[in-house]
Amino acid sequence: MSEQPGAADEIMDGVYRALCRHGYAGLTMQDIADECSKSKSLLHYHYDTKEDLLVAFLSRVISDFERRVTRGADAPPVERLVAFVGWFVFEPAETERESFHIGLLEMRSQGPFNDRIREQLLRSDRLLRETAADVLSAGIDAGVFREVDVDETAALLVATLDGARTRQITLGTGLGGEDSEASEADIAYTRTVAEATLRRIVEPLLAEGVALPSLDETLEKLTARTGENPAGGSPGAARDSEPGNGTGT
Numbered sequence: 001m002s003e004q005p006g007a008a009d010e011i012m013d014g015v016y017r018a019l020c021r022h023g024y025a026g027l028t029m030q031d032i033a034d035e036c037s038k039s040k041s042l043l044h045y046h047y048d049t050k051e052d053l054l055v056a057f058l059s060r061v062i063s064d065f066e067r068r069v070t071r072g073a074d075a076p077p078v079e080r081l082v083a084f085v086g087w088f089v090f091e092p093a094e095t096e097r098e099s100f101h102i103g104l105l106e107m108r109s110q111g112p113f114n115d116r117i118r119e120q121l122l123r124s125d126r127l128l129r130e131t132a133a134d135v136l137s138a139g140i141d142a143g144v145f146r147e148v149d150v151d152e153t154a155a156l157l158v159a160t161l162d163g164a165r166t167r168q169i170t171l172g173t174g175l176g177g178e179d180s181e182a183s184e185a186d187i188a189y190t191r192t193v194a195e196a197t198l199r200r201i202v203e204p205l206l207a208e209g210v211a212l213p214s215l216d217e218t219l220e221k222l223t224a225r226t227g228e229n230p231a232g233g234s235p236g237a238a239r240d241s242e243p244g245n246g247t248g249t
Contacts, residue, residue, distance in 0.1 A: 010036045011043065015057040016077040016229045024106030029053070051116065054107065054198035062127060062229045067129050078206070079213055084132060085197050086218045088161040088189045092173045101161030101169045104227075108140045128162075129154045135203040136205070145205045157201060164193035165226065 014036025022031050029050050033040040046054040070078060090097045111118040132154035139145035168189040198212060206212070 001227065007038075008236075011038060011046070011053075012057055013229060015053060019103035020096050022103075023099075024054075024103045024110075027054075027103075028060075041206045050118060051114070055116045056119060058117070058124075060108070062120065063231045064126050065124075065127060068224075069127075073134075076144075077135050077142055078144055078210060079218070080135045081132075081139065081202060082213050082215065082218045084135060084224060085157070085161060085194050085202065085213055088165050088190060089215075089219060090165075090168075090225065090227060091188050091191070091196050098169055100229075101165065104225075105166065105169060114139075125158070128158045128191065132157050132214065139205070140176050142209050142211045146207055149207060153201070153205070157197065160193060160197055160201070161190075164190045 001094065012032075014032045017035040018027055018031045021035070022028075027050065029043050030040050032050075033043055038249075043053065047056065072083075072232075090101075107117060108121055131153070133150040136145060136148065136150040136153055137243045140147060140150070171189075173188045195215060198215060203212060
């Protein structure tokens, strides 16, 4: 792929917006071209097929996360872990993120049948678990977390948070789904699970005298979370985000 960085950002921004608008199943190269103001022939000049472009997009999302993890590695482990949990939270009003996650969920369903997509999904899953495990290890070394099996605990965290995200985009925000009471539906399922994760999984890990940062304050500080545009959006949304904020395909 030989396009200039600005053109690459525009194309990836177009993929993001097209996924939000059309989903994965009905997505065409023309849809992507329309969203990034490029010609379909130009897209095919750089990417032979739609699959080539979508695999490149997934790789971009994951690589962006790798850079965020590296930049945030010096932050206090407790703050990093709460940020990691908070990164999976999205509210009912965040319709663009929801639409994007729906598109990604469609792509994830291709994992058993498409080796190239499966490779990227495995890379994403591995990176999430390794990030959580690294944060836990750093916390144990710093004396703020008690000794635990870091790989097992990381796998539990990722499965819990990723499962909550999938459940919210498929069944609705509240604990009872779309038909739940309005007051309940106002509380995102991912938020409910994030709070329970901190209370039931993270707090028992803390060494004596160590306290968790507020989830509310942590969410306010996060400049990018799962499902936000990795190539555009608000200035620096993909490149200046908080440490340890995971990716999440």
